[in-house]
Amino acid sequence: MLNMLPRNRIVRALLVIFIVAYANAKAADIKIGRFATTPDGGWNANAYWLESDEGIVLIDALLLIEDAKLWATMLKSLNKPVKGLIITHYHHDHTGGINTLLNELGPFPVYSSKGTTDTHEASNKFSYGFTTSKYGDRFDTTLVKPDHPIVGKEEIELAGIKLIIEDIGPGESMNATVIYQPELKALFSGDATVHHTITYTTENRSMEMLHQLRHLKEAYNEVDLIYSGHGDPAPLAHIDLQIDYIEFSQNLAKEIIAKEVYKDPKTGNINREIIDKYSFFIMDNFKVLTAYGFPQLQMTAQNLIGIIQEFEK
Ligand SMILES: [Zn+2]
Numbered sequence: 001m002l003n004m005l006p007r008n009r010i011v012r013a014l015l016v017i018f019i020v021a022y023a024n025a026k027a028a029d030i031k032i033g034r035f036a037t038t039p040d041g042g043w044n045a046n047a048y049w050l051e052s053d054e055g056i057v058l059i060d061a062l063l064l065i066e067d068a069k070l071w072a073t074m075l076k077s078l079n080k081p082v083k084g085l086i087i088t089h090y091h092h093d094h095t096g097g098i099n100t101l102l103n104e105l106g107p108f109p110v111y112s113s114k115g116t117t118d119t120h121e122a123s124n125k126f127s128y129g130f131t132t133s134k135y136g137d138r139f140d141t142t143l144v145k146p147d148h149p150i151v152g153k154e155e156i157e158l159a160g161i162k163l164i165i166e167d168i169g170p171g172e173s174m175n176a177t178v179i180y181q182p183e184l185k186a187l188f189s190g191d192a193t194v195h196h197t198i199t200y201t202t203e204n205r206s207m208e209m210l211h212q213l214r215h216l217k218e219a220y221n222e223v224d225l226i227y228s229g230h231g232d233p234a235p236l237a238h239i240d241l242q243i244d245y246i247e248f249s250q251n252l253a254k255e256i257i258a259k260e261v262y263k264d265p266k267t268g269n270i271n272r273e274i275i276d277k278y279s280f281f282i283m284d285n286f287k288v289l290t291a292y293g294f295p296q297l298q299m300t301a302q303n304l305i306g307i308i309q310e311f312e313k
Helices: 007-029 065-076 098-105 114-118 120-138 206-219 238-259 272-285 296-312
Strands: 031-036 046-051 056-059 082-086 110-113 148-150 153-158 161-169 176-181 186-190 225-228
Touching: 031 065, 046 225, 065 098, 065 120, 082 098, 110 114, 110 161, 110 176, 114 120, 114 148, 114 161, 114 176, 148 153, 148 161, 161 206, 206 238, 206 296, 238 272, 238 296, 272 296
Parallel strands: 056 082, 082 110, 110 148, 186 225
Antiparallel strands: 031 046, 046 056, 153 161, 161 176, 176 186
């Protein structure tokens, strides 16, 4: 039968088989690892590594020195060089360990989008007082700037692993970067998506967050799993739950502004009883979503206040 086929068809068939086998082998050769911290110390933040025959690529860097050291010890046991670190955003629970990782495993280049790089100082300043007063010496105050900023959306290769890095602009943080690994169909979203936990709307950008989430759904619709900054990996459909949570909170924020005397007219102080009443209502409607780092009510209330302030502007 075979010798009846035209020669060029046989060559083409063999080529297709080779390409499929090669692509599969490549995906199988990349391993994803996740280091998840505890709620008390590390706010349940995740950091990831991608491993190939050639080396290791790190994504995000945890909050506390002790966690970064423990992670570095685990990574050293793999006996492979670290080819680079990619930072998704400059909240301390993802950047606090950069300097420790560089000391333990470096030198290696630090990547992020240009937008995230440009806002790294302002972002650090925003929560510096809070983090240093809460964690003292357990937090390394050395601020490391990414030395490889990516403009827009760019494909790079580290440790033989193809990585598409995209600047998705402001949202949950002042600026966010996502990383896509096409063979594994894996999206590393930082905190642009968070899984099984409520999302952080405290920084008054819930509208931009919705914009980002819709963009991710559209631009990465072939994704198998999203690996987020908090919570377990989840399929793309998990984004819908996050959109529901934000829209539900936005509607309540609008209702509070329209109907409630939620602010002391003299001091401008927000009435926490009113905020808590609405926060309990949100928590009741999103029972599957837990909090990270802080009590559920505190995080829900600060999120709601964040959206109210955004809509007051
Ligand atoms: Zn985070």
